[in-house]
Amino acid sequence: MYQADVRIMVRRHLDNATTADEVAQEVFVQLFRSIGGFRGDSSLRTWILGVTRNQIRLYLRNESRRKRRSAIVVSPELLESELAITDHDPFSFDDAKQELTALKICLEKLGARPRQIVEDFYFNRRSAESIAADRQQTPAAVRMLLMRVRKRLGECIRSQINKHEEAEQ
């Protein structure tokens, strides 16, 4: 039931879907082996994300040694500094599937053009260069536009989650 949480957390640090899923699978193998270590001191989710964090760190350390870092989003050095690998959840929500649902709603609220660029980049998996060529923009402009759209989506997700929490209260 925590597969989405784990996979999304891994994807925060590894850009490649296949690699991220490999690491996420390894997390569950580790969970399977170390399940006895869970004593209920924290929530199950926190414990699972802790194991995930360790697994990401191990993977990045190995990758760093192998100098194959193209699929790494955040540099291993930074992760080693313990500053960026926190399982900081900007939406303060404890269920990744709810975040995904909120994201779906927010995507539908986007205007046609920003939505197209998101679909091209994330769902059709086109490169920024390829999108830029079509739009007659520079790849840098496309990347910055994507960042602005992500920011907007993040705000929308927060608002959706707040609504959800208020409704529950």
Next chain:
Amino acid sequence: MNDSRDKVRALWCRQLSGEQLNEQESQLLSHALRDDSQLRLELSDDATTHALLLSQQDVVQSENDFVQAVMQRVTTADGTTPAEGSELQSSSLPVLVSGQSGREQQNRNARRPQQWLAFLLTLVLFLSVGLIVWFQSPSQTEVAENNPPPAERGVEQTPKVLPQQDNPEPAPDENLAATDKPDPSDGKAPADPNESSPQLATNDNIPAPATPQNASANAELPNMVEETSPTVVAQQFATLTKLENPVWEREDTIGARLGDEVVRLFGGTMELTFDDGAVVTVEGPVEFQPRAVGLIDLRRGRLSATIPRPAIGFTVLTPTSEVVDLGTEFDVSVKDSGASDVVIRKGEVEVAPGGRDGRGIQKWKLVPGRLNHATFYARPDNGKPAPIVAKVQGARGQFHGIISMDGKTANFRSEDTFNNVHERVMTQLKTSQNDIQLQWQDFVDSMQENMRGTMNLNGRQIPFSNLDEVMRLHSQLGNQLNMKVGMPFNGSININGKVIQFKTLEEFESARRAAFGPAANFGAGDLLDMQRGPR
């Protein structure tokens, strides 16, 4: 401060989009993230939204595959299958990852339905007790650890959990509590991702990959098979058969199976063999997407295909063209702009404009020694009119070009005219888009007319016998006008037996328009303006 943050954001965006930063850039980003807490939070939020977007489709859609892969890893990593080894171990994992288990469990389960039902009742009971209470109670955990549930539980849970994949709310607590294994390999590095495929093959109890496995369970768990097998079957239809010095973001090695996924190879060479025998070789940098057996999207880069008889019909789609093999060897290359080239090496291939509005305009067969090279020009997708422009050429100078816009297609047998008109179209599109479509229609219509005659300009006789030569004539005139501002105009145009005299530039303009109609004006601008210079 803001400038430096923008610089870091730009680096961050490049890294997110899969680009590899150099050492200096990487350090700059790392330091900024370390030292600037506000920026760190901002980018952390961004990373999460990025991950959510990346996961939007695959986390949900490939949930079954993911669970299956975890199960395979667990069963093979320990050297035992759940049936041979600890059923308690295998019982804990499926629920954590939303519930799925191996074939042995399914088979056993089918043999013991009464235990299956017992498990359902147990599960409902545990759900009613509640997750939090169970987990937050150490005594509960200890009791469960000391009293592991009956071995049948691991067998029994599978059918209950499988149908619930859309509602992953089974009680993880009971399974977590039910298993108390020390952590013998804590800190172990993740397995080499390449292990996943061999693991499928090395599991003695699962002799074939997922499809046969699902098929074997079909009779017993039809619902599960209906949900899972189409995904698995559809996703893999090509095998990586050669790989040399790859620079890419993947971990695949020779023998890896590929499916409908985008592959980016930044450097090196790879060969992909589709299940129907079609062999595709690519050399980095290249971006492509195998879509199905017999179908591949080439987004940019170069691809060579060798197609055996059973794979005839193999199709390559590019942003600007469609290439359908008719039993052959051919090369396709796509530029970043989307422009594409097709060269036939052996056999026969059918090429046509592709992409937006491109289909159905024209098809050509490329054959070595005859028309053997096709070029499809880029079409910016910016919401503005964009012509479909393509040409095919042969080794002996054969040529056929088309320019098509708004359903009006002009055909060219002369490369010079084709280039001339293409240039005019593009110039016109840049300068004035308002009446381009109308002008184009008139122009194409005028091409149907017979244009034969002579222009006498300042004592020089210039014959023309078709539109091609008229276009060339205009091109020459344009060049002359640019070079010789103020040159005299005196002469006549004799076209199809009709003679029009002129003595001044104004009269020449008038005569030219009367003689050549839209062909005189399209894209060329006004000769009067050209002579007078820019306003």
